[in-house]
Amino acid sequence: MMPPTEGRKLYQNIATAISKAIRNGTYQPGQRLPPERELAEEFNVSRPTIREAMIALDIMGLVEARQGSGIYVTHSRPAEQSDDLDIGAFELTEARRLFEGEAVALAATTITDEELTELSAILADMVDENERDIVGDQADRRFHVAIARATRNTAIVLVVETLWDLRYKSPLCRNMLARARAVGVRPLVDDHVEILDALKTRDPRKARAAMHHHLGTVIENLLTATEMEAVQRAQSEVAARRSELARRTAL
Incomplete structure (x- = not known):
């Protein structure tokens, strides 16, 4: 288990550890991250904590969900913003x-x-x-x-x-x-x-x-x-409905 850093929230410690692994090349852009359950076991934390960390990394632009596939690394460096996203x-x-x-x-x-x-x-x-x-x-x-x-x-x-x-x-x-x-x-x-x-x-x-x-x-x-894949599915369904509506109204 990763030792806690004083003054930081648990999800921040997990997000920081994974972002460091991305920066040092342990996880390359385009590579799939381990499943949530495996990460929870690796860091000895709950699924909600891993979920908060994944969403924080997504907000920072480091990872993205791919429908039916998992969470993938997108960039090796976060966007220009603080990694302190406060309480989940x-x-x-x-x-x-x-x-x-x-x-x-x-x-x-x-x-x-x-x-x-x-x-x-x-x-x-x-x-x-x-x-x-x-x-x-x-x-x-x-x-x-x-x-x-x-x-x-x-x-x-x-x-x-x-x-x-x-x-x-x-x-x-x-x-x-x-x-x-x-x-x-x-x-x-x-x-x-x-x-x-x-x-x-x-x-x-x-x-x-x-x-x-x-x-x-x-x-x-x-x-x-x-669950990031669930959100991706919902977004895909909305996009498909909009596309179908546009096609029908163009007739």
Whole structure:
């Protein structure tokens, strides 16, 4: 296992190691990188960490996905940009799962009927956003922040808001979420209904379990959706549809 570098995120250590291997010729331009599972075993890290590292290398212009084939080296030197892409979506969602699980448990003991009604209204907005494919997941954010506010603890509200804002401030996280949306990932309405139902029972353990389940599912969906080959397939399908539409309208 590669020893961690102090002050750096784990995905950055992996991306740096692979970029060095590309620069020193271990991996040549045009060469296929080892499969994700092999890299995870080599560096003794999780698949999400390797996924974040691969996406970071893709953003830097060092690798690309080829449909049905794998990840290939494109250049030996990165584009002119910092390799510090900040927090990835997996790391951020894991933090949310830990923190918001306890926040919703506390909220279950303090939430009012009026706040439950507000959450129901936000859920309706979430359904509308999904149907209209609105980017930004604003109703999703409002739902989780409203739960934080129901705790009557301003520090909890600040932390939840900060974690949500990092989704948009972190280049790596923003890129990963865009990839997920490209292959159809949307806010999970049924999961939010379960969270709301648990809050209505005022049961902290049930509320915590519902939140843990929800954000665990988010992590799994991100893992599937950010598979670079899956994104390439989605892009190819969109390009094919556009080509077919152009051909038909030209008749």
